[in-house]
Amino acid sequence: MEIDTETVLKIARLSRIKINEGESADIQKDLNRIVEFVKKLGEIDIDEIDEFNFGKTNIEDMRKDSVTIYDNTDDILKNTKNKNQDFFTVPKIVE
Amino acid sequence: MNEVKLTQLGIKDSRDLLNKKEISATELTNAYIQNIEESSKLNAFIEKTFDKALMQASKADKIIGTDSQKSLCGIPLGIKDLFCCKNVKTQAASDILENFIPPYESTVTQKLWNEQAIMLGKLNMDEFAMGSSNETSTYGPVINPWKSTGSHDSLTPGGSSGGSSAAVAANLCTGATGTDTGGSIRQPASFTGTVGLKPTYGRCSRWGIIAFASSFDQAGPITKNVTDSAIMLKAMSGFDPLDSTSAKIDVPDYEQELGKDIKGLRVGLAKEYSLQNGDSEANRKLQEAIKILKNMGAEIVEVSLPHTEFALPTYYVLAPAEASSNLARYDGVRYGHRAKLDTNDSILELYEKTRSEGFGTEVKRRILIGTYVLSSGYYDAYYKRAQKVRSLIKNDFDEVFKKVDIILTPTTPTSAFPLGSKGTQDPVEMYMNDIFTVPANLAGLPALSLPVGLDELGLPLGVQLIGNNWQEPLLLNTAFNLENTLAFENNPKKWWA
Numbered sequence: 001m002e003i004d005t006e007t008v009l010k011i012a013r014l015s016r017i018k019i020n021e022g023e024s025a026d027i028q029k030d031l032n033r034i035v036e037f038v039k040k041l042g043e044i045d046i047d048e049i050d051e052f053n054f055g056k057t058n059i060e061d062m063r064k065d066s067v068t069i070y071d072n073t074d075d076i077l078k079n080t081k082n083k084n085q086d087f088f089t090v091p092k093i094v095e
Numbered sequence: 096m097n098e099v100k101l102t103q104l105g106i107k108d109s110r111d112l113l114n115k116k117e118i119s120a121t122e123l124t125n126a127y128i129q130n131i132e133e134s135s136k137l138n139a140f141i142e143k144t145f146d147k148a149l150m151q152a153s154k155a156d157k158i159i160g161t162d163s164q165k166s167l168c169g170i171p172l173g174i175k176d177l178f179c180c181k182n183v184k185t186q187a188a189s190d191i192l193e194n195f196i197p198p199y200e201s202t203v204t205q206k207l208w209n210e211q212a213i214m215l216g217k218l219n220m221d222e223f224a225m226g227s228s229n230e231t232s233t234y235g236p237v238i239n240p241w242k243s244t245g246s247h248d249s250l251t252p253g254g255s256s257g258g259s260s261a262a263v264a265a266n267l268c269t270g271a272t273g274t275d276t277g278g279s280i281r282q283p284a285s286f287t288g289t290v291g292l293k294p295t296y297g298r299c300s301r302w303g304i305i306a307f308a309s310s311f312d313q314a315g316p317i318t319k320n321v322t323d324s325a326i327m328l329k330a331m332s333g334f335d336p337l338d339s340t341s342a343k344i345d346v347p348d349y350e351q352e353l354g355k356d357i358k359g360l361r362v363g364l365a366k367e368y369s370l371q372n373g374d375s376e377a378n379r380k381l382q383e384a385i386k387i388l389k390n391m392g393a394e395i396v397e398v399s400l401p402h403t404e405f406a407l408p409t410y411y412v413l414a415p416a417e418a419s420s421n422l423a424r425y426d427g428v429r430y431g432h433r434a435k436l437d438t439n440d441s442i443l444e445l446y447e448k449t450r451s452e453g454f455g456t457e458v459k460r461r462i463l464i465g466t467y468v469l470s471s472g473y474y475d476a477y478y479k480r481a482q483k484v485r486s487l488i489k490n491d492f493d494e495v496f497k498k499v500d501i502i503l504t505p506t507t508p509t510s511a512f513p514l515g516s517k518g519t520q521d522p523v524e525m526y527m528n529d530i531f532t533v534p535a536n537l538a539g540l541p542a543l544s545l546p547v548g549l550d551e552l553g554l555p556l557g558v559q560l561i562g563n564n565w566q567e568p569l570l571l572n573t574a575f576n577l578e579n580t581l582a583f584e585n586n587p588k589k590w591w592a
Binding site: 015016017018031033037058061063075076088091093 | 194195196296297310334336337339340404407411412419426431433436440441442443444445446447448450454459460462464466468476479480481482486487489521522523526537539
């Protein structure tokens with residue numbers, strides 16, 4: 001199996017998802033099943049092939065890099081109980 | 096007109112009656128509200144906005160017949176929960192967005208309201224649009240209005256836009272928005288006897304649609320018929336300065352394109368899209384569609400898309416990779432669910448516990464696999480390789496569209512399957528459902544699912560038409576011609592009320 005227990009825990013840590021011991025074995029089994037499925041891509045010779053893209057974005061279609069005033073802070077803060085004045089509160093991050 | 100019949104009308108027929116003042120928008124809206132209230136067993140609507148709908152209807156009644164009237168004036172619609180709607184709870188059917196109230200409106204829904212459509216509410220879906228059966232929703236699965244002949248088993252309405260497809264099939268709205276990342280409009284449409292259209296990548300703005308895989312996601316309509324699809328697509332389409340991947344290409348009047356002769360149309364049949372069981376009703380329905388097109392003067396051409404077998408593996412590298420990046424924003428800090436923390440927990444525990452509690456199993460699985468294929472040491476072997484194979488798949492289509500105008504395929508390998516019957520032991524089993532729909536997303540092409548009839552089980556079947564970029568008018572007109580001859584009636588027995 002390509003993905004061992006240690007790798008499961010590593011990618012869970014990178015993904016910022018807490019995995020408990022009970023879940024770990026099932027997740028490992030599912031991830032290995034998916035990896036086995038996508039390994040089919042290894043059958044193709046891709047040396048001369050470019051990576052896919054939708055083409056260039058037209059610079060003139062992009063928004064101007066200009067200052068806009070966004071003043072609905074109150075609406076945004078309505079979506080959390082964890083606030084203090086105009087700020088979100090989180091656990092202490094500086095000792 | 097009695098209310099049952101009123102809600103069987105689609106967008107065009109409702110519009111025509113509204114314009115003749117034979118019905119009022121308020122009357123029409125009330126008829127849909129009654130149907131929705133009676134449909135809790137289907138679990139399609141997860142947030143109802145009836146007060147807003149009746150206010151919009153009252154306003155529409157004053158506008159109809161005046162110079163201010165727009166294309167969808169007084170037409171009641173359902174909105175997939177993936178579209179942010181200002182001041183309306185929007186959760187993408189996920190716990191992690193618990194009680195999220197967007198302070199802004201998605202561009203596509205804003206366009207619909209600008210055309211004076213009426214919003215009935217939000218529709219159920221797979222969590223973050225990740226699923227093919229609606230079973231990953233935090234609200235529980237939607238039930239397909241259709242049942243197999245003689246059976247009481249609950250069937251999936253498809254996914255991820257299962258609430259949208261079920262709502263349209265069960266006459267809970269005239270039409271609904273959907274989104275399609277790997278088949279999430281077309282497969283549900285096929286399972287419910289409705290018309291589902293995934294437009295060309297860039298046709299509709301993605302702004303305000305909760306992102307799953309940004310290089311695949313497209314919004315589109317699910318409707319009762321092709322004409323309604325044309326009307327709704329026009330309202331949803333167009334360049335948006337807020338989405339640099341939306342295209343600065345004029346939006347045609349799709350409805351005006353319908354009814355044109357298709358004599359000489361070159362229709363491709365790809366051998367890679369054949370059904371496993373040749374002796375099935377599904378195959379016979381496909382053959383019937385081919386015969387109809389031939390009788391109308393279309394030329395049938397055998398074609399090959401040789402990299403089709405690599406489409407699903409490519410998709411299941413790239414879409415989770417993009418999802419793992421897009422879903423990184425759900426950290427519990429600013430909105431949605433936040434885990435209860437122990438006294439000494441750090442911000443890292445805030446992130447990890449919140450994401451562990453807030454995301455469902457399938458979403459976590461895709462974030463993890465996406466993180467894996469993007470991680471150091473695996474990026475070249477998986478992500479980069481899949482991006483190259485995606486080019487090969489696109490090249491296949493480019494070659495085929497030199498020979499044909501349109502490609503005809505089945506939409507799905509089977510009709511709707513029972514809830515709980517797939518993917519419980521093996522996630523890949525569920526992924527296989529998207530085998531015919533994923534290639535169009537990989538190549539960014541427009542594709543439409545049209546109902547063609549019922550199978551041996553008495554369940555709807557769809558065929559898929561895939562077109563070249565920006566060929567929505569051709570897709571819609573071909574589907575319109577087929578629809579007229581097939582005369583499919585979407586009338587599931589009303590067991591839920």
